[in-house]
Each structure stands twice: as structure tokens, then as C-alpha cells.
Amino acid sequence: MPTIDAPAPLLDEQICFALYSASRAITGRYRALLEPLQLTYPQYLVMLALWEREPVTVSELGDRLHLDSGTLSPLLKRLELAGLVDRHRVPSDERSVEISLTAAGGALREKATGIPELLCASTGLDLDAIVRLRDELSLLAGAVRAAS
Amino acid sequence: MPTIDAPAPLLDEQICFALYSASRAITGRYRALLEPLQLTYPQYLVMLALWEREPVTVSELGDRLHLDSGTLSPLLKRLELAGLVDRHRVPSDERSVEISLTAAGGALREKATGIPELLCASTGLDLDAIVRLRDELSLLAGAVRAAS
DNA sequence: CGCGATTGAATTGTGTGCAATTTATCTGAC
DNA sequence: GTCAGATAAATTGCACACAATTCAATCGCG
Numbered sequence: 001m002p003t004i005d006a007p008a009p010l011l012d013e014q015i016c017f018a019l020y021s022a023s024r025a026i027t028g029r030y031r032a033l034l035e036p037l038q039l040t041y042p043q044y045l046v047m048l049a050l051w052e053r054e055p056v057t058v059s060e061l062g063d064r065l066h067l068d069s070g071t072l073s074p075l076l077k078r079l080e081l082a083g084l085v086d087r088h089r090v091p092s093d094e095r096s097v098e099i100s101l102t103a104a105g106g107a108l109r110e111k112a113t114g115i116p117e118l119l120c121a122s123t124g125l126d127l128d129a130i131v132r133l134r135d136e137l138s139l140l141a142g143a144v145r146a147a148s
Numbered sequence: 149m150p151t152i153d154a155p156a157p158l159l160d161e162q163i164c165f166a167l168y169s170a171s172r173a174i175t176g177r178y179r180a181l182l183e184p185l186q187l188t189y190p191q192y193l194v195m196l197a198l199w200e201r202e203p204v205t206v207s208e209l210g211d212r213l214h215l216d217s218g219t220l221s222p223l224l225k226r227l228e229l230a231g232l233v234d235r236h237r238v239p240s241d242e243r244s245v246e247i248s249l250t251a252a253g254g255a256l257r258e259k260a261t262g263i264p265e266l267l268c269a270s271t272g273l274d275l276d277a278i279v280r281l282r283d284e285l286s287l288l289a290g291a292v293r294a295a296s
Numbered sequence: 297c298g299c300g301a302t303t304g305a306a307t308t309g310t311g312t313g314c315a316a317t318t319t320a321t322c323t324g325a326c
Numbered sequence: 327g328t329c330a331g332a333t334a335a336a337t338t339g340c341a342c343a344c345a346a347t348t349c350a351a352t353c354g355c356g
Contacts, residue, residue: 093304
């Protein structure tokens with residue numbers, strides 16, 4: 001008697017693989033765009049957050065980027081070593097570490113302004129499609145995180 | 149005279165951050181779903197590819213998943229250690245390594261069948277929206293890879 | 297005040313990703 | 327047949343991610 005095989009999920013049919021693959025493709029594109037700034041992609045995201053508001057504590061940064069101290073601590077040390085940020089304990093609560101930009105860190109912002117446009121151009125999508133995609137992805141991420 | 153600052157790109161406005169964040173959220177959800185199978189998410193993707201077709205060489209696997217040998221070699225060694233795959237040189241070309249499933253690797257497929265449905269449920273999207281999103285992401289990944 | 301519980305970072309350990317190098321094998325021009 | 331160049335994996339080195347643990351500082355409750 002023949003066995004009825006359970007249908008194997010096909011790789012290319014999985015939303016997860018499309019997402020994983022697209023995310024890595026984008027990171028790869030950023031690698032090239034960020035090479036002149038000597039930043040990795042996660043480091044760039046941290047700098048984006050700091051250009052928006054600083055100083056911030058490590059945990060605020062973690063909430064914002066959904067990253068924990070195991071990732072952020074060494075990353076921030078490397079940014080400090082590169083002379084882009086300062087790290088100092090908050091006097092009113094010595095447990096917290098506040099991150100602020102150095103002059104060099106602030107200045108780097110100018111060199112980074114054109115990058116998002118370059119990346120959008122690489123996607124082959126118009127701005128409308130990008131905005132729609134972005135909002136769908138944010139919703140999805142929120143829902144998935146809520147499920148965990 | 150006031151300096152006109154270049155507008156800092158806002159973190160939440162970036163498609164790249166939404167993608168990065170959504171991808172990590174999905175990977176995190178998979179972590180829980182795959183825990184009973186003792187597989188990481190990239191290992192699961194490799195198993196998906198093998199359940200679809202095997203044996204395959206390491207480079208075929210790399211083309212499929214857009215991963216290089218630096219990532220795949222150690223990953224495949226772990227799958228071999230777990231008793232899920234076999235690795236053997238191709239007799240007709242001793243440079244290539246062919247990966248095939250063991251009995252245990254084939255059997256694991258049954259335990260994995262329900263996972264995609266569970267994940268789709270976590271996204272809060274209906275099947276139509278998921279399919280549309282998947283196709284958009286595949287297009288985007290292709291375009292971005294072409295730009296590099 | 298005292299002390300157990302909590303919180304915020306840092307550290308440790310494992311597993312990716314990816315660039316660059318290395319090693320073994322194969323191919324093709326001669 | 328031989329050797330230069332190409333090819334396939336593996337290895338090395340670095341930078342994330344994230345679970346789990348550790349450590350110091352703070353909080354809260356009696």
C-alpha cells in the first residue's frame with residue numbers, strides 16, 4: 001500500500017524565505033553603499049537612531065531596534081573605538097549607559113544623506129510601492145512579535 | 149547665520165529597517181516553532197530545499213539559498229552531526245560534495261509539515277496578502293541583487 | 297534601615313553571514 | 327602529457343543575533 005506523503009512545503013512558496021532573502025539582499029546592497037563610511041548595516045541603523053535623538057540609553061536603543069545588550073554592547077564599543085559615539089554612565093542611575101554622538105559622529109550624517117535614495121533606486125519600485133511595502137512589513141512584524 | 153542641516157533619514161521611514169525588523173521577527177517566531185525539531189531557521193531552509201530535491205551539491209544549495217560555502221559548510225556539518233544528512237564527494241568530480249538525506253532527515257519532514265501554516269497564522273495576514281507580499285519581496289530581492 | 301527582588305549592561309557561548317584565503321581537483325591550450 | 331588557469335569546498339577572521347548567565351546598582355516592602 002502506497003504511503004501518502006505529507007506535502008513538502010516548497011522553498012520558493014514560503015513568505016519567510018522571500019523575506020529572509022530580500023533582507024539579506026538589502027543588507028548586501030548597503031554593504032557597498034556604507035563602505036565609504038566604514039559602517040556595517042546594523043551600525044548604520046544605530047547611527048540613524050542617534051541622529052534622530054541623542055543621548056539615549058542602551059536599553060532605549062534596544063527597544064527601538066529590537067536588539068538586546070548582547071548585540072548592542074560590542075557594536076557600541078566598536079562605534080566608540082571608531083570615534084563616533086561616547087559611552088558614559090548616567091549619574092542619576094549608574095546602571096544605565098548613555099550613548100551620545102561625538103563631533104565626528106554628528107558630522108558623518110552629511111555623508112550618509114544620499115544613501116536611502118540610492119537604495120530606493122536599487123529596488124526598482126516607485127515611492128508609493130515602497131511606502132506600502134514598508135507599512136505592510138511593519139504590521140507583519142508587529143503581529144509576529146505579538147504571537148511570540 | 150543658521151546652518152541648514154541635511155535632513156536626517158528617520159529610522160522608521162526606512163524600508164530597509166522594516167524589512168530587517170520583520171525578517172528578524174519571523175526568524176524569532178520560527179525559533180519557537182522549530183525548537184521541537186532541534187533546527188535553526190537556516191538549517192530548516194536547507195532541509196526544505198533537500199525535501200524538495202536531493203541529492204544536491206553544496207554549490208547548488210548555495211545558488212538556491214544565496215548562501216556561500218563559508219556559511220553552508222559548517223551548517224551542513226552540524227546537520228550531519230545531527231544525523232539528518234550525508235555528505236560525500238561526487239565520484240565523477242571529486243571537487244564537489246553532494247548532500248543527501250538520511251532516513252532520519254527524510255522522516256523529519258512529517259514533523260515539519262504544520263509549521264508554515266502556524267507561521268502564516270502568526271502574521272495576521274490572509275493568504276492573498278501573504279502571496280502578494282511574497283511576490284513583491286522576490287521582485288525586490290532580484291532587483292537589489294541585480295544592482296550589486 | 298535592611299534585604300530580597302528587579303533592572304540595566306556586560307559577558308559567554310553558539311550559530312549564522314560574508315569577505316578573503318587556502319587546498320584539492322579539474323580543464324584546456326600547447 | 328604538462329602546466330596555467332578555473333572551479334568547488336573548506337577554512338579563517340570579523341561582525342552580528344540571541345539565549346543564558348553574571349554583576350552592579352536600584353527599588354520596594356516590611
